[in-house]
Amino acid sequence: MKLIYTDSLIIGAGLAGLRVAIATKERGLDTLVLSLIPAKRSHSAAAQGGMQASLGNTVKGMGDNEDIHFQDTVKGSDWGCDQDVARMFAHCAPKAIRELTNWGVPWSRISAGPRDVIMNAKKVTLHEAEEAHGLINARDFGGTKKWRTCYTADGTGHSLLYAVDNQAISMGIPVHERIEALSLIHDGKRCHGVIARCLVTGELRAYVAKSTTIATGGYGKIYEISTNATICEGIGQALALETGVATLGNMEAVQFHPTAIVPAGILTTEGCRGDGGILRDKDGHRFMPDYEPEKKELASRDVVSRRMTEHIRKGKGDDSPYGPHLWLDITILGREHIETNLREVKEICEYFLGIDPCKEWIPVRPTQHYSMGGVRTNATGESPQLKGLFSVGEAACWDMHGFNRLGGNSVAETVVGGMIIGKYVADFCEQNALEIDTALTQKFLDKLQNEIDNLVDGKGTENPFEIKKEMQRIMMNYVGIFRNGPELDKAIAELKALLLRAKNLGLKCKKRHSNPELVEALRVTRMLKVALTVACGAAARTESRGAHSREDYPQRNDKDWLNRTLATWPNDESLEPVLHYEKLDVMKMELPPGYRGYGNDNNIAHPDTEKRTQEINKITAELGDAPDRHTLQQALMPYTLPSHLQPANERLSDTLAVIPSQPVGNKSL
Numbered sequence: 152m153k154l155i156y157t158d159s160l161i162i163g164a165g166l167a168g169l170r171v172a173i174a175t176k177e178r179g180l181d182t183l184v185l186s187l188i189p190a191k192r193s194h195s196a197a198a199q200g201g202m203q204a205s206l207g208n209t210v211k212g213m214g215d216n217e218d219i220h221f222q223d224t225v226k227g228s229d230w231g232c233d234q235d236v237a238r239m240f241a242h243c244a245p246k247a248i249r250e251l252t253n254w255g256v257p258w259s260r261i262s263a264g265p266r267d268v269i270m271n272a273k274k275v276t277l278h279e280a281e282e283a284h285g286l287i288n289a290r291d292f293g294g295t296k297k298w299r300t301c302y303t304a305d306g307t308g309h310s311l312l313y314a315v316d317n318q319a320i321s322m323g324i325p326v327h328e329r330i331e332a333l334s335l336i337h338d339g340k341r342c343h344g345v346i347a348r349c350l351v352t353g354e355l356r357a358y359v360a361k362s363t364t365i366a367t368g369g370y371g372k373i374y375e376i377s378t379n380a381t382i383c384e385g386i387g388q389a390l391a392l393e394t395g396v397a398t399l400g401n402m403e404a405v406q407f408h409p410t411a412i413v414p415a416g417i418l419t420t421e422g423c424r425g426d427g428g429i430l431r432d433k434d435g436h437r438f439m440p441d442y443e444p445e446k447k448e449l450a451s452r453d454v455v456s457r458r459m460t461e462h463i464r465k466g467k468g469d470d471s472p473y474g475p476h477l478w479l480d481i482t483i484l485g486r487e488h489i490e491t492n493l494r495e496v497k498e499i500c501e502y503f504l505g506i507d508p509c510k511e512w513i514p515v516r517p518t519q520h521y522s523m524g525g526v527r528t529n530a531t532g533e534s535p536q537l538k539g540l541f542s543v544g545e546a547a548c549w550d551m552h553g554f555n556r557l558g559g560n561s562v563a564e565t566v567v568g569g570m571i572i573g574k575y576v577a578d579f580c581e582q583n584a585l586e587i588d589t590a591l592t593q594k595f596l597d598k599l600q601n602e603i604d605n606l607v608d609g610k611g612t613e614n615p616f617e618i619k620k621e622m623q624r625i626m627m628n629y630v631g632i633f634r635n636g637p638e639l640d641k642a643i644a645e646l647k648a649l650l651l652r653a654k655n656l657g658l659k660c661k662k663r664h665s666n667p668e669l670v671e672a673l674r675v676t677r678m679l680k681v682a683l684t685v686a687c688g689a690a691a692r693t694e695s696r697g698a699h700s701r702e703d704y705p706q707r708n709d710k711d712w713l714n715r716t717l718a719t720w721p722n723d724e725s726l727e728p729v730l731h732y733e734k735l736d737v738m739k740m741e742l743p744p745g746y747r748g749y750g751n752d753n754n755i756a757h758p759d760t761e762k763r764t765q766e767i768n769k770i771t772a773e774l775g776d777a778p779d780r781h782t783l784q785q786a787l788m789p790y791t792l793p794s795h796l797q798p799a800n801e802r803l804s805d806t807l808a809v810i811p812s813q814p815v816g817n818k819s820l
């Protein structure tokens with residue numbers, strides 16, 4: 152058995168994994184990262200639009216602060232998030248931006264004076280303050296009150312990942328590439344590392360560690376059409392699920408992005424709409440204001456995706472050989488803007504559609520995009536069930552996103568989560584010894600070896616590629632944007648049948664090294680289990696919340712469903728997960744459940760909502776006329792952060808004599 156030891160083991164070399172690696176390495180801990188692919192090709196590189204942080208530099212962001220970012224995040228989550236975590240996040244996002252700047256991220260900057268932008272399909276001139284000249288710019292994104300999405304044109308993820316990976320390289324953090332973690336070594340209480348397989352040689356290795364962090368990204372590829380990279384197959388979630396002990400949180404919370412191109416499913420960033428692009432139907436009509444008069448194209452993603460689907464169902468989609476779609480019109484932004492701020496979008500349109508988006512509309516439709524669900528952790532990023540197991544980034548359910556994550560909050564979560572959770576991982580490594588149980592490790596290695604032997608030498612007849620395709624079709628058809636009981640039951644029955652069939656997988660290619668068919672066979676069973684947690688969670692949740700929309704239960708039901716779904720898979724032989732629920736306590740919420748400000752307003756109230764609202768009013772009144780916002784926040788919902796991250800964030804508005812919240816000369820042309 153090949154054994155490799157380290158203090159801090161991280162599975163995944165995307166933004167989240169690398170940021171945790173930096174945090175543990177800078178504490179002097181031996182740190183090792185595993186990745187399917189070279190770090191710089193991780194899916195984080197695909198993020199186009201930007202990263203949310205309440206810097207408040209630009210005139211449309213003036214007056215922004217952690218409170219407003221927190222409120223946008225909670226409303227966006229449809230009250231499904233953990234508000235403590237949303238607070239930790241909102242407070243640290245500006246710090247993460249500044250740290251990334253130090254590491255060389257070339258953020259787009261503000262030029263003082265007038266600038267023309269498109270708002271509500273009209274050209275508007277904004278006037279940026281002299282004092283803001285050269286500071287980090289922000290765009291309208293994610294349905295937020297203030298413009299706070301910082302960006303580097305439309306290549307934000309790319310520049311972030313390069314900067315963070317270069318930082319990791321300069322610190323000497325090793326990344327073992329083309330290595331796939333396939334099971335966790337654990338004794339039911341403590342995690343001791345992973346069994347991983349080299350995708351090139353086929354060798355199995357045991358990586359034994361004090362702490363193990365799952366940072367493997369989302370599970371989008373359980374769906375047929377997704378904006379996700381092909382490696383986003385949910386194996387990280389399966390690692391936790393297959394322990395039978397660790398839980399997955401809110402797996403049914405899957406986000407569909409409104410504007411992926413048809414048919415490839417490649418994303419055109421929300422920055423297109425943030426910068427002023429609009430959606431049109433087959434008649435060229437701008438339909439979003441009919442449904443969402445206030446936020447229009449910039450309502451939250453779950454809402455825009457649903458409105459688009461509703462409009463297509465009314466026969467207003469344009470037909471194509473790939474089904475009906477709508478149009479994204481960015482021609483109104485002008486060539487100069489597109490070639491400066493949306494150049495990746497332009498290239499995607501040219502290469503994959505053969506069109507020039509400066510002149511032609513882009514065919515788009517809602518497509519699977521983001522996994523709000525993942526490995527359930529507490530606020531320190533640790534699994535409540537398995538000591539020493541941490542998770543971060545899209546792989547995790549740290550839970551600042553609830554049932555809908557805001558555009559720009561995800562790359563922010565990777566680096567902020569990495570920064571905060573990395574500190575707790577380092578603490579864990581310092582406080583716990585490396586425990587090497589060779590018998591336990593051998594047991595997990597033998598189990599995986601046995602699985603591989605059966606696939607290569609067995610007489611199975613089922614084709615892993617076909618089973619995967621079937622699963623993706625089922626998820627797309629029955630567990631998509633609009634869901635209902637009968638279709639979800641059908642999905643579960645069909646997925647279970649596939650899982651049974653997957654017990655009889657057979658390979659045509661018998662190689663044990665460099666064998667994509669073997670890789671597929673090892674993954675498909677795990678993906679099916681992940682898909683079943685999504686479908687079963689969706690079937691059980693008889694309400695509509697955020698991206699989980701039940702046609703047969705259209706109301707958000709705070710009375711019965713203000714909780715988080717937890718899924719485990721305790722019995723290896725079983726064909727479905729066991730679901731448990733974790734209640735959200737309204738009496739501890741800083742922002743009790745209410746209307747989001749967009750979408751439908753037809754909620755069933757929680758009995759504590761009124762009580763908590765009165766309590767909040769009382770606490771606020773006791774603090775006097777105009778309480779300092781930090782004092783008020785602490786009185787309402789105290790939360791914990793590592794001490795070095797606690798200091799207040801400085802903003803331009805702290806030093807400006809007059810805050811230009813209503814920019815002088817801001818007029819429609």
Ligand SMILES: Cc1cc2nc3c(=O)[nH]c(=O)nc-3n(C[C@H](O)[C@H](O)[C@H](O)COP(=O)(O)OP(=O)(O)OC[C@H]3O[C@@H](n4cnc5c(N)ncnc54)[C@H](O)[C@@H]3O)c2cc1C
Nearest residue numbers: 163164165166167187195198200201332368544545561562
């Ligand atoms: C097209 C697109 C555009 C986006 N744009 C934005 C945006 O503008 N703003 C925003 O906030 N968010 C955006 N997002 C979301 C955001 O990019 C992701 O949520 C985030 O980058 C995920 O980072 P991560 O570090 O968690 O995972 P990833 O970057 O996906 O990294 C996962 C890592 O895990 C490794 N891995 C996976 N499984 C295994 C295994 N079994 N063994 C070993 N290694 C493994 C992979 O090799 C990879 O290194 C976008 C998403 C998409 C799809």
